[in-house]
Amino acid sequence: xxxxxxxxxxxxxxxxxxxxxxxxxxxxxxxxxxxxxxxxxxxxxxxxxxxxxxxxxxxxxxxxxxxxxxxxxxxxxxxxxxxxxxxxxxxxxxxxxxxxxxxxxxxxxxxxxxxxxxxxxxxxxxxxxxxxxxxxxxxxxxxxxxxxxxxxxxxxxxxxxxxx
Amino acid sequence: xxxxxxxxxxxxxxxxxxxxxxxxxxxxxxxxxxxxxxxxxxxxxxxxxxxxxxxxxxxxxxxxxxxxxxxxxxxxxxxxxxxxxxxxxxxxxxxxxxxxxxxxxxxxxxxxxxxxxxxxxxxxxxxxxxxxxxxxxxx
Numbered sequence: 001x002x003x004x005x006x007x008x009x010x011x012x013x014x015x016x017x018x019x020x021x022x023x024x025x026x027x028x029x030x031x032x033x034x035x036x037x038x039x040x041x042x043x044x045x046x047x048x049x050x051x052x053x054x055x056x057x058x059x060x061x062x063x064x065x066x067x068x069x070x071x072x073x074x075x076x077x078x079x080x081x082x083x084x085x086x087x088x089x090x091x092x093x094x095x096x097x098x099x100x101x102x103x104x105x106x107x108x109x110x111x112x113x114x115x116x117x118x119x120x121x122x123x124x125x126x127x128x129x130x131x132x133x134x135x136x137x138x139x140x141x142x143x144x145x146x147x148x149x150x151x152x153x154x155x156x157x158x159x160x161x162x163x164x
Numbered sequence: 165x166x167x168x169x170x171x172x173x174x175x176x177x178x179x180x181x182x183x184x185x186x187x188x189x190x191x192x193x194x195x196x197x198x199x200x201x202x203x204x205x206x207x208x209x210x211x212x213x214x215x216x217x218x219x220x221x222x223x224x225x226x227x228x229x230x231x232x233x234x235x236x237x238x239x240x241x242x243x244x245x246x247x248x249x250x251x252x253x254x255x256x257x258x259x260x261x262x263x264x265x266x267x268x269x270x271x272x273x274x275x276x277x278x279x280x281x282x283x284x285x286x287x288x289x290x291x292x293x294x295x296x297x298x299x300x301x302x303x
Contacts (some may be wrong), residue, residue: 048244074245075275078268137245 019095035093043078043086045146049138051109052148053093060098060105060112061090066106109136123157131160187253187260191291198284205285213293216286221278227290229277236297254299259290 041050053061065087069077078086099105099112106112115135125131138145144154191208198205213281217227217235230248232239236255239248250256260266 046246048246069275075272077272134245139219 035089037089039082039085040089043082047074047076048136048146050148052150053090055109056095056112057098057100057116058091058094059100059106060107061094062087062112063109072108084122093110108136117126125160126157131158133158184261185263187291187295189262190263190266191288193263193286194288195289198288201284208285208288208292210289210293210296213289213291217290217293223277223279225277226267227273227277235294236299252294252297254297260294 035053036045036050044050056064064071065083068083069075095114099114101111109115119135120139122135126133133140138150141155141157142150143156144150195205198208211219217231218233220226225242228235229242230239231251232248235251238250240246241248249258251259253259268286270282274280274286
């Protein structure tokens with residue numbers, strides 16, 4: 001067997017080990033149902049990707065639902081029956097640990113401690129400059145975000161100089 | 165017997181409520197509301213609707229900000245960047261077929277663009293313009 005084949009097999013093994021190391025759920029230890037129901041996707045996935053409930057704690061979701069008429073600068077209000085249904089769904093899929101800052105529920109997923117921790121390895125070129133992308137545009141890197149999957153396996157960082 | 169008729173009527177009206185409507189039905193319902201809101205209502209105008217769609221109404225946004233200057237093309241949410249399917253029925257047959265959905269989005273979007281609800285006249289004018297567009301989208 002030529003020497004370079006050994007090298008190839010070796011790097012393959014390293015790559016596989018690396019893949020295994022990253023194969024854990026991206027949302028460390030959170031194995032709650034994704035529950036992207038048709039209603040949820042319709043109501044909460046028209047203007048942005050439908051964020052799985054496990055991204056925020058229950059108190060955060062309640063605060064978000066209480067302010068839908070002024071939802072980050074836009075009116076995202078729903079009727080009372082829909083609101084009740086969304087509240088039930090998010091209560092059952094919310095992150096088990098509350099997402100708070102200074103004792104107040106965090107409203108932006110990007111400000112949750114777990115999120116900042118998971119994204120602290122994002123390369124500097126994606127944080128500022130011509131290639132910068134917003135941390136809130138999940139789909140720029142998480143190719144399966146629309147389906148509620150954020151595993152490292154489907155993660156692709158945009159290439160240098162490629163328009164998003 | 166009479167109860168049977170009553171039950172059939174209730175069932176029939178329930179079926180009618182969930183039946184998918186056409187943009188023309190939605191426009192007709194808006195015309196009825198407009199007549200109620202203003203006795204001098206004299207029909208909808210596609211021209212007025214186009215102006216309304218493109219105007220910023222004193223704020224930062226217009227309808228076109230997210231739905232695009234050509235509503236037959238795919239729009240883009242100005243805050244999140246998410247793609248918005250075409251608004252004109254000719255380019256997207258699902259548009260204006262669900263009264264509840266139409267009501268919800270006019271309520272939200274008029275608040276965002278005009279900081280108030282839109283009158284039936286304004287909604288109908290915009291719909292009349294959208295319905296007047298043929299399928300040839302500008303890419």
